[in-house]
Structures are given as structure tokens and as C-alpha cells.
Amino acid sequence: MDCNLEQFASDNNSGICPEALEYMIKANLGSAPAYGNDEWTLLATDYFRDLFEIDCEVFFVFNGTAANSLSLAALCQSYHSVICHENAHIETDECGAPEFASNGSKLLLAKGENGKLTPEAIEAIVNKRADIHYPKPKVISLTQATELGTLYSIDELVAIKSVAQKYNLKIHMDGARFANAVVAMNKSPAEISWKCGIDVLCFCGTKNGMALGEAIIFFNKATSEDFAYRCKQAGQLASKMRFISAPWLGLLETGAWFKNARHANQCAEYLENQLLKIEGVEMMFKREANGVFVKLPEQVITTLREKNWQFYTFIGVGGVRFMCSWSTTQARIDELVDDIKEAKA
Amino acid sequence: MDCNLEQFASDNNSGICPEALEYMIKANLGSAPAYGNDEWTLLATDYFRDLFEIDCEVFFVFNGTAANSLSLAALCQSYHSVICHENAHIETDECGAPEFASNGSKLLLAKGENGKLTPEAIEAIVNKRADIHYPKPKVISLTQATELGTLYSIDELVAIKSVAQKYNLKIHMDGARFANAVVAMNKSPAEISWKCGIDVLCFCGTKNGMALGEAIIFFNKATSEDFAYRCKQAGQLASKMRFISAPWLGLLETGAWFKNARHANQCAEYLENQLLKIEGVEMMFKREANGVFVKLPEQVITTLREKNWQFYTFIGVGGVRFMCSWSTTQARIDELVDDIKEAKA
Amino acid sequence: MDCNLEQFASDNNSGICPEALEYMIKANLGSAPAYGNDEWTLLATDYFRDLFEIDCEVFFVFNGTAANSLSLAALCQSYHSVICHENAHIETDECGAPEFASNGSKLLLAKGENGKLTPEAIEAIVNKRADIHYPKPKVISLTQATELGTLYSIDELVAIKSVAQKYNLKIHMDGARFANAVVAMNKSPAEISWKCGIDVLCFCGTKNGMALGEAIIFFNKATSEDFAYRCKQAGQLASKMRFISAPWLGLLETGAWFKNARHANQCAEYLENQLLKIEGVEMMFKREANGVFVKLPEQVITTLREKNWQFYTFIGVGGVRFMCSWSTTQARIDELVDDIKEAKA
């Protein structure tokens, strides 16, 4: 299998990073209690509390769709609604998972530049209706870094927190690329999460270098009541939990979570710089984390496809997403850039 | 961590077997398409078709609760019901997962010796009600091997198939220990599944030696329509699918699935034999697969607990379950038996 | 249509009582705001607060299944469970409605003489399991009068309240025949509801003489948060609400709710007395409200069926339920008794 062909489609095309694998293998010695009653899980959840400098509740689930939809369901009832950006992953790529997990909560979509919600857009949605014929907004969902590779600044997060408080809304953060945001913003995990009013964060391990596994972190502990039951009922409680928690511990203890994200961001920065050197090439959105969104002529896109490059396109826009991960290499970036140059010529 | 202490509580306390781990590591080379569009997944699903000698549909999900509840939901609507044994895992240990996944299907509980449904019990439930105030039975759910370590014989399965056909019911098989059943019965996978009328089988990889991962196998392909969407919506579609499918391929290609099950069964047989040599020791149920259910005096149970042996008890019955897995050793069994003898003396 | 033939099957075979009809017709003058923003609804809900001597929240829904399932859903999440008697209507006759409305809450069934839960049975269920693999009990559901025509005494209710407090359980009362209980017990509505710790009561109007319509009364107001949205989402918000609330006001203001129930109870008492005069006739359960449960020989049951009498039977038991309503007449009771005597002879 020629594994190199797939790069740049998504950071979840990457494999397991060495540190995660090492801890998984370490955890494989002998038997261990099931369902999270093992020591690896204890250590990993404690590590999260240290990392976030707060006594939070931590749960592991299998993937990001589950993390998002179950944590949203914990914040609202079926007749409530969730305010999110129209490009939010929970809206565009989870096949109705939030609606399913919550048994019917609607997502109320806001527009906003660079894939970001604004306080004004949130407020407009909250105030649009106040009758019982429309589901009552209860949650704001933010993605950090966003689906368009951009970042909410601390100021932007604080402004959203104010709106949330004004209207008694909870804040959910889809942290599919939370590590990349931490690195890019040069802030601590605490500074860009609960200190900005985030109630619950879905911290993605898979894209960061694990085989699978996400941590749901409730800073607002009251909202996590009986959440373990919810995970169990939804088919999200791993029996051999250690094979999720040990790799997480590996990422955390060794600092690989940060290193992997930094590497991915740097790759994206390098790719961006190389692309901008090509005449006429323009970014779709400002590159801030590990994704590069660039406008390319149709014939370039076609040529790249023919050469088996994998990436997402934005139909009709002439836009392309190149995603970098912990395993991206400069050599592959150079090959890609060369192919783009050649196709353009 | 003293990992040896935990053995005999459950086969999901065991780790990853060498073959599964080897394939997981092999699959970790380079990038791969996400969401099951990789070659490992293609190979593994094809292998299942070969193994079962039929053109079936195969889906991978994360755990057994998900496998059972999503496949049951595919067989019935919310206002239908599922007939199962009162000891069925879907009833006693999935925290309402089938009801959640199906949005309300009731489980109708039948009694039956040795943890097994009988045609008579099924028929009695079907005929108990015929009005719209009670959910219409649509599915029979069998566990093979059962939760009490027993087996449905081919004859018993065929008799249940007849009832199913008579009343137009689908048959779901919870195969948490399907491999152990195959070994114990000395039949082919096909002979004890679709050839006996099973519509869908949840074939457990976790207990058989994987880190996690179950295969849902639809022999009745019509019932699997759009099932991939169902998995996605329920948070059961792995992005890095290869880390579930490759270990499965490892189990299948190397024959480890069979070897592991045979080893577990043999351990259980050995344990049973050793126990029966102790005067006054009696089995709760006939040992047929990898679980040993034995009656022990309360003081023996207490002593074993004090010595940190892990196992399940049946409250008030003086019964104990010892579960063997691919990683159980004769040495540990001997230690356990010695401790029981000593406690009895 | 020979309408007389149907009596004794159920109190919901009866029609609309004069008072309910009169108010419905009164409410039909001109236009009125929709969705409960009309004066009839205001008056009726206020009347309930007076009747129950407490500042409670009142919602109207269309039928008893909706009242029970939505109010239960308000008291628990999908991964919680509801403790009820094995004969409870929510278990036996609502086609999985509670599971549907709650998206999966399980009903945990208790046995108990005369259709009644006992503190011991409740406690046994609560203490049976304490792990996340089984849904956590959150609610006790009582039916008053019970499905077997019996009554929970004040003492019994108080004892259940103690268990509820001990284990932090809410209490739901299915009041399909609450009015009959009030009459039979010679207590005020408050005395047998919130004063005994009931959090929410489903007060049935349909069986009491309305065309349809139930009042859900939250004594524990905290549990009714956003309940109007829940009703709307579940298709239980009447646009022309006045046609439910006005007849309710009719029942309440005129005292018909009490009079109707008293009449039904008296009819049942009369029927019971007549039956007991027949040699060899025995009651199945003590008659306490408006239902008479009596053992009859199979040939008598067959003869009654042939004469077109409508009633429910208990299969294999030789038991029969005769239900009296606001419209039952002594003449019809006499005819029934005569036919039974004749058939016996």
C-alpha cells in the first residue's frame, strides 16, 4: 500500500504517533480492570486536571462525533437549541449526530467571517424568537481552531462569554484541533478554555496522534452529572479503556500532544509560505493553525487529483484545503508545491 | 501495576493479543484514507465474507453495546419490541442502550433454563398481546455463547428459526463470545449463524484479543440499508478505521480468532475439571465455552476477595463466575484452585 | 348504533358529561387566542391551583399516554429509570411511550399485591445495582387508583415518600382515576398528592367525563422548567386550547369532576354488592374505586360475550373487569347481573 498518496486530506489520515503507541504497548502488559477502573485511566484523567489547572471531570469516548453530540446533549434538552456557525462540523459533517444524541435539539446556524461566530450573530439568533414554537437556545458551540483553520482570539472568546452570560447560555468547544490552537495562540490550555467561559471541551486525541479517543472535559462540573451513564448508554464506554487512556497519558506526559500540534502548525506555515511565493496564489482564509486554505485554478486542482494528491475542495469556489498533521514531512510539502508550480505553468 | 490480580473477572480484562497488535503496528505505516476507505478495511470485510461463506455486509463499530443496539435498531422501529432472555446482556448490562438507539423499542423478557430462549417462551410472548397498546415483537435476540456460558445447539437454533419464520421475526445474535461458540460446537461460522436463520451477528473482537472493535455482520443484506449512515450518526464511525480493521484482519488471517477462543475454552475446561475434583464443589451451569459458573460457600468467596481475586458473584446464590480469555494461563488457574482448596479446608 | 352494548369495558367508552359539553359550547363563542393564551385556560389553571391549595404549574395535553410519558421524561434523562408496578399502565398499555418520550429510560418492574408498589419492593430495586451498566433509578411511578381498582392509603403513600427521599427519587402519579380516588378516600386532592410527596400528577379528564384532555400538575415547580416547549415539540400543544381548558373548567367549577367520580364509584359498589349476592362469586381484588374485578366461570364469560357485553378479561385466570363511569346506570348493572345469574344457573 502506497501510504504517502493520502496526505493533506485530513489530519485523521495520519497514523499513531510513537509516544501514543509506546504507551499503548506498555498498557498491554497483563490484565486490567475494565470500563475505566484501571490505573492508566486514573493517571490520564488526573493529568488533564493538572494540565488545565482546575478540578474538572474527564470522560473518554471513541470519536469526535460522539464527544460533540454527547456533550451537547448534556447541556440541553430535546426542545432546546444550539447556536453554531454554519460551517461547524456538528452541522456539516456529523450526519445529524447532535440531533440524534439529544433526541431533537436543533442547530441554529449563524453566518460569520472566517468560520467564526460573533457576539452579534449569537445575539441576533437568541432574540429572533421568544415563543414556544421555536426551540429555546441553551448552548453556543465554538470550534477552536475553526473548520476554516482560523482561531478565536482571547478577546473574541471573552466577548462571546459575555453574551453567553447575558442570555444564560452554556458554551461548548469542539476542540478537534484544540492542541493546534494552544500552540498557535501561545496560551495555556486553561487560558483559552474555562478562563474564557467554556463549560465543556471536546479535546481530540485522534487527530493529534492517537489511533482513536477523545477526552470530554467538563469544567462546569454540574453539567456532567451522571455523564458516565450517558456514555455507557450511547455505546461509548470502552471495556478495555486503558487502550484509550494510556495513549492519552503518553501524549500528555511526554509533551507529544504539544509537539505534534506544533509540528503540524509549522508544516502548514511552511506550506503557506511556499504557496505564497507562487505568483497569483492567494489564501482563502488566513492560516492560523494546521490547515491551509488556498485558491487554485481548476486545472491545477485537476492535475493534482490526477497525481493522486488527496485534499478537500470547495465546490465552485476554486478553493482547496491542505491539512497538515504530526506526520507531515517537509519533503512531501515540497513535492506538493512542485506539482502545483508545474501544473500552473 | 500488578496486572495479574485481575484475571477471571471478564475476558475484557485481557489485553491485545500478539497477532492483533502486530497488524495494528503494520497498519501504522504512513497515511491512509479515513472512515473505512482504506485497504485494511477492504481486506478485513472481504475476509469475513470468505469466513462466513456468504456475500454479507460488514460494519465495524467500537464496542459491543453499540454493535447490539445499532443492529437491533436496524431491525425494528421504536414501537416494535425485541424478545430476549431475562439474563441477556442487552437487558442487564447496557444501561438502556437498545432503547436509546431505537428511540424506545421495548425488550420483552423471557425466562428459560441455562440462559437460553426456547421456541415456547418466544411463542408465548408473541401471542400474549395483539393490540396496538403493546409494542409489536419484531426481533428475537440470542446470545451465543450465552451470558451463563452455555450454548444453543444447532437443533435449538433451528427450532427458534422456525418460530421466527412463523411470526415474521428477525433474529439478532449477540456474539460477544461467538468465537468461543464456534470452537466449542466444532461447527463452521456459517453453520451456527445464517444457516440457522440469523439475520445479523455482532461478532466481538474485543473479548477475542483486540483493543476494541466489533464486526456487525448482516447476512440479511436488506436489513443493512443505509446502515453506514446509522453508524456515523451514532458516533460509531472510526476516522482511523484501519486501527480496527487491521487487527481484525490479523485475527482472521492468522487464525488467532480461533486459537484465542480455543485457548480460552480449554482454560475454562481445565478450571472446571480442577474444581470438580474438590469435594462438594458443584457447577451452577454446564460449562460449554470459556466461562465457569460454580457454587462456592460464602466464606470461600470472601477469602478469594481478600486475596484480590477478581470475579463476578451472583448475589444470594453463592455462585461465582470465572471467565477465561486468550491470555489466561494454567499457572494462574492452579493458583486460583489452590486458594479455593485452602479456603474450603 | 346501539350504544348501550359497550358499557363496562372501560370508563373511556363513556361520552362527554353535560357540564363539560356545556362549557365547550360556551367557549365556542367567537374567536380566541390560540395555544393556551385564552381566558378559559387562565381560569382553568387557576382553578387547579385553588383545588390543590398550592401554587403549582398546570399543563394540558391530549391524552393519558402523553401526560404520563412527557411528565416522566421531565423527571429523568434517557439513562435513568422509572420504578413502577408490573401492572402499571405505563408498562402494559402505552406501547413504549415512556421509553419513546424519554429516548430510552427503562421501566424497572416491581411486583406487589393488589397492584401496589411497596417501599420494600422499591428499595430492593434501587439497591439491586449501583453500576453504570444499568440505568439509575430516578422516579417512582404510582397509579392512584391502581390498575386493579385498589387504592394506596395515605400511610402507604407516606411510606413511599420516605423511600423516595432516602434515595433522592421523584414521585410521579398516574391519576387516570385520581378523581375516583379522592372520592373513595374521602380526602382532599392536596392530601393525597403533594402532601404525600407527589412531584407531578397526571389528572385524567377523559375518563372523568371530557371528550379528551388531561392536566399535568407539577407540584414540584422546578421540574416543570420549559415544559411548555416539551409539550409543543411532542405534538401536545392544542391550538384551540380552549376546547380542552373550558370543559375542564366546567368539571371543576360545577363540581362535576367529583360528582362523576362518586357516581362511578357508587355504581361499582352497587355492582359488587349484587355480584356478591350470587353464590360462589368471588372478587379478584378488593373493590375500592370504580372498577370491579371478579372471578367468573369460563362459561359465564362466554355467555356474556355472546350477549355482547363488553369487558376485559384476565386470560387463564377466569377473571373479569367491569368498569363503571359517570354514565353508568343502575338499570344496565341490573341487566348485567341478571345475565350473569342466568348464565351461572
Added chain:
Amino acid sequence: MDCNLEQFASDNNSGICPEALEYMIKANLGSAPAYGNDEWTLLATDYFRDLFEIDCEVFFVFNGTAANSLSLAALCQSYHSVICHENAHIETDECGAPEFASNGSKLLLAKGENGKLTPEAIEAIVNKRADIHYPKPKVISLTQATELGTLYSIDELVAIKSVAQKYNLKIHMDGARFANAVVAMNKSPAEISWKCGIDVLCFCGTKNGMALGEAIIFFNKATSEDFAYRCKQAGQLASKMRFISAPWLGLLETGAWFKNARHANQCAEYLENQLLKIEGVEMMFKREANGVFVKLPEQVITTLREKNWQFYTFIGVGGVRFMCSWSTTQARIDELVDDIKEAKA
């Protein structure tokens, strides 16, 4: 209570029409079997089959939200989606009922002039995505007459039918004002429903002159399998069904359903004509059924509100909806028009 003040807000502010009331009272004689096993229900459902000239399946539920959401749920699974206009009642005014009843089906919103879906818009949505990360479209939902008072012509319906067939989509019709459409189009019920490919129609009785009650009519009988169970489970099975079915029979047998709709349409036409005589007054949308959508200066709207006129407004647009019903009178229309004239002056 000054009932006249409320007119023009909605046709569900009207009361019960004489024919419906008469039949309700007729049906109140004596007892009747519950749950739809009575003769009125038999007669009414047969009458629908005659009216629609086809052997269809007919179910009665309590309100329009229930009718729409349950029938949609019958046409798709939770991971499917429903294509509708962005102004569709199911999207804007049912508080997430379709998502709740279906356990998560998404509504995919299309724009379209005059509140109408177009084949192009439907096709664009169908073709937008073809991956399992987005719910698969299965149903088109049309409202006839639309929420903006307009009508789909036969040609438009036929064109949509073609798209539906091309992509294997079912068609649901929200017939909140179906009777008004029949009258306005001068076509038979069959011609504008199943002959145009409609699979299921929700025929509204409430707005047409009943106290409550909607008929769900499955022309595509295969899609109605076990639908009675669905109604029961969702709390939509009336025990005293005759009080829904008899008034329906009243509307149908006497022709009141048609007369009421014709009256409402004529009132709207008269109102429109009177308004157009006022200088500078302009319609928002073409008036085709019983709703008049008109642009009015803010100060006129304010004045009307002060005079206690009830109507809906379109925020920021200076638009107003006046809805006529079976009970609207020319005198009230004249008063309204006079007040508008006066306010404008």
C-alpha cells in the same frame, strides 16, 4: 370575553363550526368502543377513501405538529433528511417536533419564491452531498397552500414529482390549509394530492372548523405499516376517538369542509380587494387562498395593535398577515379596512 378582538391572527383562533359541533353532539349518545373501534371512525375513514377516490390508509391525530412529525418519521429514518422550504411550518413553528419524532432527521432548507420549493432547489440539495457524513435526503415536504398563502400549481407539483422519482424521494404534504387549496384551485382532492405523487397528506381539520383533529392520509399504503402503533406510542391515539372522527364526518358528509374553506378564501379575496383600493397599499405575496399578506407602514401597524387587532407581522419588513377562517365576517373585514384607512390618513 370579547371574542371578536382576536380575528385575523390565525384560522386556528376560530371556533367549532356548526356541522362539526352537531356531529360531536350526535356522537355523544351512549357508550362507544374506544381507540377508534367505533362506527364514527369507520364511517369517517371510509368517507376519506371516497373523497380521495383511492384506497388509502387514514389515521387521526390531535394536531398538525403531530400529524406532520409522525408522518415524516414514517417516511425516513433518523439518519435521513427532509427537504423543505425555509419558511415551512415544520422548520419554523414546530419546536423541533420532526427531529424529535424521527429521533434526529435533519430538515434541509431550500429557498424559493413565494414560499415554494422548486425542482431546481430540491435537486441542488440532493446533489450537494453524497457522503455518509451528511444525512441522506429521503423526503420532500410541501405545504399546500403554503405558509405565505400561495399555491403550488398542478404543473409545479408534477415537476416536483419528477424530481422525487428521479432521486427516489417520498413526498409529504402539509395540508394545514389543504381544503383552501382545493377550493382555490378548483380541482378535486385527488388531483392535487396522490395524482401529483403525494405519498402522504396531513389534512387539517382544526383550521377548517373542528375543535381539534387532523387526518393523516397515506396514499402510499406501504409507508403506513404499523403506523397505528406509532400514533399510540407518541401519545396520539385518542381513547374517545369518536369525538375526532364524528366531527370529521360532519365536515365531510355535509360538505362543510369545502364550504368553510370557500368562505375563508372569499373573505381573504374580499379583504385583498378592499386593501388594494387603498392608495399605496401593496401585497407582499399574491393572495391565492385564505391568507392576505400585505405591506403596511409601521405607524399603521402600531395603530392597529393599539386598537387590539390581532395579526402576525414580519419583523423589519413592514409586512402583515391577515388570516381568514370559516367564521370571518364581512363586517369585521370592513372594520379592519376602515381602521387601516384611518390610520393611513
